[in-house]
Amino acid sequence: MRNPRDAMWLQLFELPDQPALPLQARLRAAVVREIQAGRLASGTALPSSRDLARLLGLSRNTVTAAYQQLVDDGFLAARPRSGIFVDAGARAAGVGVEAPRTPSGGAARAPDWAPRVKRSLQGARTLSKPARWRDYAYPFVYGHHDPQLFPTEDFRECCMRTLARAQLEHWTPDFETEDMPDLIEQLRTRVLPKRGVFALPEEIIVTVGAQQAFQLLAEALLDSRTRLGFEEPGYPHARNCFALRRPRWVPLRVDADGVVVDEIPALDLVFVTPSQQSPTTATLSLQRRTALLQAADAQDFVVIEDDYEAENLYDGVPIPALKSLDRSGRVVYVGSIAKSLAPALRLGYIVAPAPLVAELRHLRHVVVRHPSAFLQHAYALYLSLGHHESHARRLNQAMRSRVAAAAEALQRTLPDFAFRLPQGGASLWVQAPDWVDAAELALEARRHGVLIEPGDVFYQEAPQPCPCFRLRLSSIAPDRIAPGIEALARAVADLRARVRARQALAG
Structure with a gap:
C-alpha cells in the first residue's frame, strides 16, 4: 500500500x-x-x-x-x-471534561459499602453459567434460544408492523400504570383459556418476565412475619426474589407427584410449580390440586402458581392450571409468554383478583412504569396472527425429540443414573449414585466441555453430598446431545477415579 x-x-x-x-x-x-x-x-x-x-x-x-x-x-x-x-458539532464523548480535583487536605476516603447495603443476594445459591458459556461444546443449561426454531420471519413481520407510522400512536405514549390493551385481550381470550383460566382485563398485569412478577408479589405480600411454604427442591430465582423480604421459610416436601399437600402446615403463602415442578419435572395430579385448594380455604392461605412451560406438553391434554380450579380467589397465577421464543424478550404476566392487581400496578409504576409498549404491541400481533400456537407445536416436537435423545444416551452410557421421563418441557432431572457430588461433577464436566446444572442450588438446605443435577435441553443443538452425554460419562469416570484415590489415601 x-x-x-x-x-x-x-x-x-x-x-x-x-x-x-x-x-x-x-x-x-x-x-x-x-x-x-x-x-x-x-x-x-x-x-x-x-x-x-x-x-x-x-x-x-x-x-x-x-x-x-x-x-x-x-x-x-x-x-x-x-x-x-x-462536523463542528460532532463532539467526542468525554472530550473537554476535566477530572475533578481531590480537595486539599489529603486523599478522599471512599465509603465502606458492606454495612450500608441492607439487602444483599451476594453469595446466594442460584443458577449460573460461566461468562463464556456459549463456547462450551455441550451446554445442558438454560439461557439461549434455538436459532433453528426461532420464528425469525414471523416475529420480524410483527415488529415491522408495529413500527408502521399508523401504529405509532398506539404504543408510543406513556401508559403510566396501564398495559397495551391489545396484549391484555390476547392473553385473556387466546392464551389463558387454553389453561382453563378466564379473567377480566382488570385482573391481568404484564411484567418484565416471570422474574418481575415474583419481585412485585414479594413487595406486596411478604415481610418478616409471613410464613412462606416453598417447594424443596424448588425454583431458585423465585426463592431469591422472596428472600429479599426475609419471610419465615417453610420447606414443602416434593415427591414423584409434586408437592406433598397433606404435610402442609399453617402458612400464609404457598409457592408451587404444579405443571412442571421445578426442578424435578413432576406434574401435580388433579387430586392433589383439589386437595391444595381445599387446604388453602381451610387454613386461609394464598397460593402463588408459577405455570412455566405449561404449553410444552408432548402428548394428550394438559391438566388445567391450578388457577382454573380456584373458586375463592386464592390463587395468584404467574405466566410467561415470551420464554418459548427467547429468554431475553422478558414478557410475563400475573392473573389475580382485581384489588391485588391494582396494588401491583402502582408498585410496578414506581420501578419501571410499564414493560416496553413496543414489545407488548409486537407480541399482541404475534399472538393474534396465530404464530404463538404454530411455534409452540414446533417447539414441543423438537423438545420431545431432544428429551428422547438424552434419555437414550443416559441409559446407554450412564445406566446407574436414574431419571423419569417428563410429560413435557425441556429438562431431565437426574439422580446420580450416592457417591456423586453433583457440584463436583459439574466442575469436572466443564473440563470435558459439558455444562450441567448441579442440584444443590435448587434446595434451601441441600443434602451433602447432593447427587442430583438437571440437564436442560433448550440451548443445545440436537446433534450435540448424545456426544454431550458421552462426554459427561467420561467426566463421571474421571470423578470416580479421583474419589477412589481420596478414599485410598483416607483409608
Missing part, C-alpha cells in the same frame, strides 16, 4: 464484527465510534466515497449512503467542491 494515509483509514474504519448488520450500518458505526473516541476531530477531512469504497472493498453506493446518513444526523458535513468533513 503506497499511501500511508490509506493504511490509517483502513485502521480507523475497521468495520465492527457484527455480521447481522448491513455493511452500510457497520460503516456508519465505525465512523461514529472514531468521532466519539476523539480520533476524528472536528474539521477532519474524510476520504471521498470513491476512495473509501476502494479501500474497504465496498460498493460506492454503500459508502455514499452511510455518509449521507451521517450528514443528516450531524456527525459529518458536506462542503460543496471540498468534500466530507467531521
Whole structure:
C-alpha cells in the first residue's frame, strides 16, 4: 500500500464484527465510534466515497449512503467542491471534561459499602453459567434460544408492523400504570383459556418476565412475619426474589407427584410449580390440586402458581392450571409468554383478583412504569396472527425429540443414573449414585466441555453430598446431545477415579 494515509483509514474504519448488520450500518458505526473516541476531530477531512469504497472493498453506493446518513444526523458535513468533513458539532464523548480535583487536605476516603447495603443476594445459591458459556461444546443449561426454531420471519413481520407510522400512536405514549390493551385481550381470550383460566382485563398485569412478577408479589405480600411454604427442591430465582423480604421459610416436601399437600402446615403463602415442578419435572395430579385448594380455604392461605412451560406438553391434554380450579380467589397465577421464543424478550404476566392487581400496578409504576409498549404491541400481533400456537407445536416436537435423545444416551452410557421421563418441557432431572457430588461433577464436566446444572442450588438446605443435577435441553443443538452425554460419562469416570484415590489415601 503506497499511501500511508490509506493504511490509517483502513485502521480507523475497521468495520465492527457484527455480521447481522448491513455493511452500510457497520460503516456508519465505525465512523461514529472514531468521532466519539476523539480520533476524528472536528474539521477532519474524510476520504471521498470513491476512495473509501476502494479501500474497504465496498460498493460506492454503500459508502455514499452511510455518509449521507451521517450528514443528516450531524456527525459529518458536506462542503460543496471540498468534500466530507467531521462536523463542528460532532463532539467526542468525554472530550473537554476535566477530572475533578481531590480537595486539599489529603486523599478522599471512599465509603465502606458492606454495612450500608441492607439487602444483599451476594453469595446466594442460584443458577449460573460461566461468562463464556456459549463456547462450551455441550451446554445442558438454560439461557439461549434455538436459532433453528426461532420464528425469525414471523416475529420480524410483527415488529415491522408495529413500527408502521399508523401504529405509532398506539404504543408510543406513556401508559403510566396501564398495559397495551391489545396484549391484555390476547392473553385473556387466546392464551389463558387454553389453561382453563378466564379473567377480566382488570385482573391481568404484564411484567418484565416471570422474574418481575415474583419481585412485585414479594413487595406486596411478604415481610418478616409471613410464613412462606416453598417447594424443596424448588425454583431458585423465585426463592431469591422472596428472600429479599426475609419471610419465615417453610420447606414443602416434593415427591414423584409434586408437592406433598397433606404435610402442609399453617402458612400464609404457598409457592408451587404444579405443571412442571421445578426442578424435578413432576406434574401435580388433579387430586392433589383439589386437595391444595381445599387446604388453602381451610387454613386461609394464598397460593402463588408459577405455570412455566405449561404449553410444552408432548402428548394428550394438559391438566388445567391450578388457577382454573380456584373458586375463592386464592390463587395468584404467574405466566410467561415470551420464554418459548427467547429468554431475553422478558414478557410475563400475573392473573389475580382485581384489588391485588391494582396494588401491583402502582408498585410496578414506581420501578419501571410499564414493560416496553413496543414489545407488548409486537407480541399482541404475534399472538393474534396465530404464530404463538404454530411455534409452540414446533417447539414441543423438537423438545420431545431432544428429551428422547438424552434419555437414550443416559441409559446407554450412564445406566446407574436414574431419571423419569417428563410429560413435557425441556429438562431431565437426574439422580446420580450416592457417591456423586453433583457440584463436583459439574466442575469436572466443564473440563470435558459439558455444562450441567448441579442440584444443590435448587434446595434451601441441600443434602451433602447432593447427587442430583438437571440437564436442560433448550440451548443445545440436537446433534450435540448424545456426544454431550458421552462426554459427561467420561467426566463421571474421571470423578470416580479421583474419589477412589481420596478414599485410598483416607483409608
